Amino acid sequence: MEIKKIAVLGAGVMGHGIAQVCAQAGYEVNMRDIKDEFVQSGISKIKKFLSGSVEKQRMTQTQADEIVGCIKGLTDLKASVGDVELVIEAISEDINIKKDMYKELDQICRPDTIFASNTSAQSITEMAMVTKRPDKFIGMHWFNPAQLMRGVEVVVQAKTSDETRDTIVDLCKKLGKEPGVCQDSPGFVVNRLLQIWYNEGLNMYDEGIAEPIDIDSALKVGYNFRMGPFELRDLVGMDIGYASTTTHYRELMREQFRPPRCLIMKVKAGDLGRKTGKGFYEYK
């Protein structure tokens, strides 16, 4: 199926970035959120990003205006999804909210519309099964910031059709992204491997083997990782890291994913990382 028009549900951190990338590739985009202020906030973030690109002479003002012109901001769900070939959902990471949304979408969308969830933590299979179109249900996991990060995980579940998979892989390429296909399972590929990398780093600190700065430096200087696990935990936020590790541990049920004690204690102490001025390191 040829995709011409895309609805992006959610205009938050991920949603607005995804909408921008789709618009930049020339697709018509309906960006929808539950309140107009969220929609407007998303649109102004896109405008801000694009004016930065104009300043850096990566595009002209006319091009930036054209991109914004491709994006229509909406709050009405039916109006935003009724005439699209693809819905990319980037709403709250709550499985029940997502399932309710998909039940409704299944009723109001065209029968041939593909549903792609940007979830990083919920089961694609579980969401697909609340619809009558599991063959047209797929995961499309983007990375923050969507405008800049090249990779997209394309997550298939048992009932995703090959045609749906191929359509989304093809779309990723048209959007200038690098798709990687994986089966639905906790953490998909990227977050699951990241958990191991984080945890073994943090475990060594818990075991009294080395300090955060030594562990971070070893990985950066030895192998050219851009950041070490402690720095990245501080950047992303301890609470988010803890939630992610806990989900992996619960769902994969293996020792490797057990949340390290230092992570748990940082969350309890409210030292959540850069956003609170202190995590494993201090920020002024």
Added chain:
Amino acid sequence: MKISTVGIIGGGELADKLKEVLGKANLKVVTASLNGDFVKEIAECDLVIELAEDDFAVKKNLMKTCDTKCKKESILATTSSHPWVTRLAGETKRPDKVVGLNFTKNPFEDKYLVQVVQGLQTSAETVQAARKFLADTGITAVKLEETPGLILDRVIASVVNEAAVMYSSRLASKEDIDKMMKVCVNWPMGPFEFADYMGIDRVVEILDEMTEQLGPKFQPCFLLRRMVDAGWLGKKRGRGFHIYS
């Protein structure tokens, strides 16, 4: 203690690089081969670094010889990537002056990382002197207490092992797993590229050592063992997870 003379026992790429870097830092370097007689000047060095093959018996004999011949202030350093600092120290009469200096060559740039390994008996002064010496030479050093895998191998071998589990259970292709880690989160290499670079046999060796000393969560994925059986040892053999021509 200030280190101004350094003895290097053993040859190879690392020895050459060390001679160059230490020379630039105005340190006096004495070199000796592994097989020849003990070089008298080594005995007077403040720091003696052994670069013997990673075989415990070989390193043990070398350490004992150095302990007998070197002045009592000399620090004796092993470059082993195994957790052998405490064991080797136990073979000497100066266990407080035995330290690990494990060199890892950066795969992308002409530089080394040194993991300074403190054994159970290594004194804080010895660690301090080693770190100061490395800082003077401009080699980046990190410090850790002795543990299997040290810092780098523990993290990377664990990642490789999990990736092998994921690939074995057909969650994704090895090409896509490598690609995703690079393009989604900016890793310098994908897990299978790391594995092929390190050598599959080495990855299994690290995992076995960690399993034995730290617990079952490090147990190597069966696929890795089968690859060793098949001789698919990585880049050095032309085939590991990927094929190299």
